[in-house]
Amino acid sequence: MKKLSEIKNWNVELEEEITSNWKSSDQFKFNPKTKKKIYSIDTPPPYVNSPIHMGHAVTYCFMDFFARYRRMKGEEVLFPLGLDRNGLPIEMAAEKKFKVSPFKVGREKFIEYCEKLLGEASVESIDSFAKLGISFSSYNQGQNIGDIYHTDSPEYRKITQWTFIDLFKKGLIYEDSRINNWDPKLRTTIADSEIDYIELDSTFNDVEWTIKETGEKVVIGTTRPELIATCGMVIYNPEDKRYKKLEGKTAISPIFNEEIPITAHPTAQIDKGTGLVMMCSAGDVSDIQFFREMNLKPRIAINQDGKMNEKAGALEGLKVKEAREKMIELLKKKNLLVNQEKISHRTPISERSKAEIEFIEMPEFYLKQLEVKKDIKKIAKKINFYPKNSKKILDNWIESVSIDWPISRRRYYATPVPLWYSEDKIALGKNGIYVEPWKTAPENDSEVLDAKTKKVIGLVKDFKDAKWVGETRVLDTWFDSSISELNMLQYHKDDGFFKKAYPASLRPQGKEIVRTWLYYTILRGYLETGKECFNDTWIHQHILDGNGRKMSKSLGNVIDPQLILKEDGAESLRFWAATEGDLSKGDFTCSKEKIKAERKSLNKLLNVSKFVMMFEKPKKKPKLTSLDKLFINYLEDLTSKTDSTYEKYDFNHPAQDLRKFLWDIFASNYVELVKNRAYNEENKFSNEESDSARYALHFLLERLLILLYPIIPQITTLIANEKGIDLLNGEWPKANVGELDLNLVEKLLNFNSQIWKTKKEQGISLRNPLKGIKIPKELSSFEKDLRVCHNI
């Protein structure tokens, strides 16, 4: 490491030396045999197929603050990096990059494309983390606790499958044919949490129907005329006097001439449309609920490829939108279309593919979550939320969960459902082995269940004649991600360690994935262990561009952390991240200028250290002067505040206080006041007084380095090295809060400022004497220093 005296300014080259050293060293390695308290951080695995963005950079800096602080407090910190490589984003990237469709090239080939893409996925992200100085337990991928893990590794996937098998045997996972959210573009079922809503233009069509019994004409409004064939019931509001006469009568659907029963139901709103509603199978979510409630058998007219089927009669073979147009045409021809009105319609779309969601009945696997809703709420109460009010996001979501979690997907690059079928038998994957049923046969000693009773009836080898057909579906990516903390703590791998380390200490994550990642993890953790999975969770907000807008490629306002790292360095970025604001309270507005400006603080620290290092630290603690005592007391007090605030994951307020201490209290005032006494060239002070200044200078610097280390570890380590101090493994200081009146510091600062101002006004150089100044009574014990400093 470079000598302090050789460094003029803090710069990126200095950082490169330090961080590359850290990356290859094992000083942050996790020791599983430790006797220390274990502190584990379940970090959010970033997607590998794109380099990290500003949001990652900043939030991982925060996690690193937490990790380094905990180490200093004497805890054994488990801080692994995971890389998320499963699921649709990878598949979509492969489709785009190699211009292939999984439905054309076949599964095996397509997986090869995905793997090829993943193989090429750069290590750029890992490199960026290292340059940021993130102290992950390890920067190597491997099987040791704390190593970098891949969510698509056989080791990870086999734990996912193990939990699936257990839940399946317990009857907590079941298969059911239900109407599901269907993404026609990706051709897979998706969960409610993966749906977005956007406003789309649509047309509201008033269509004429006939009442069978009376021949009367009625008008029904709809945005989905192509679904008339699937109409199961026509309803009106019980309070709606206009339609009371229709109760129990039958409506004849236009074009299809089906007989549809009419009834009163509160779902219908009097003032919407004509007040009459045709309830179709699966037009939207409320239709699904309605069919379930009324016990109607849905008629599904849309196929998995998003085209109409034979139930749609003349519309068969058309895509949904084409079918809608054709239907409108048909209605017009027969003069059944009374009116058309353009409206803006909130339409459910797939979060990933942006395709409009259709509702299609398919058999899928479900994980029971409704019956444990109450337990999950209880369990969630045991987790400390930082900030407290972010728990509401979770509570709101739990409240609104209304169906079990559909966990199977009809895609390829994910964890396979570990099942095989043969007539009335189901073979299970073997726990502890990663299986791919779609291409391999079950192990001979795998368990076999009776398909109906789900009871174990033997092993695969007991059924020699059975022809096993492998399951082709895969699991939702959240089914993997939601066991990240179990995986980190060696669930099903090292029971002794797991028992010791569970629940995990902290889950840091963004507010936008509370309803997915946090919720699902709590659910899965509870189902596996009956306990809460985390002690603490830290929920952060977002990083916005300089104008307070979301950063996005299309807006062209993305600030690249790699660029910042190159130009201003990690320490500036980290110091900015800590001082900018409280990320758990509000969004960060990101500005390059501000990050650059923090370099000044680093140089200030560097220069003040150089100054202090000019003096030797007295070997013995001398008798301290009252001025030195006062400033030491001040920092002791700040130590105590910093410690208790760090403890609550708040690094912002301490960072601001420490920066203020560095600039205004230490550098500008204390150093100026004791400069002369420390040099003592004119022998105006006794040796003891001079020693006291030197001792205090070193004490204050050392303490400041300790308190700042979690935030700016590189520069503090470099300075501490020169002083022969090990910040990482040193003792965390016990604050000796003294009895001195700390307000005196403020008064001293004001007094100094007053003198400097007066000299300036009178055009006197700072070194020259000033007459006629009275030192206030309360500052009289500092008189000697004040006189010499200001030459008064």
Add this chain to the structure above:
RNA sequence: GGCCCCAUAGGCUAAUGGUAGACCAUCUCGCUUACACCGAGCAGACCCAAGUUCGAUUCUUGGUGGGGCCACCA
């Protein structure tokens, strides 16, 4: 429609029942035995209305504006 968060100088923010403190930028001045990536200083702000109060930027209610989550929309 329900819920949550937010509103302070040109920008970004802090604290507070007694009218506000930083930072960046601007402007003026300066060269001081660590630091010109420096120092000193000037100027500049509490969204609106009502209520509680001796006193409200702070508490309450309402409004306006911004952000987010959820539900629903035939």
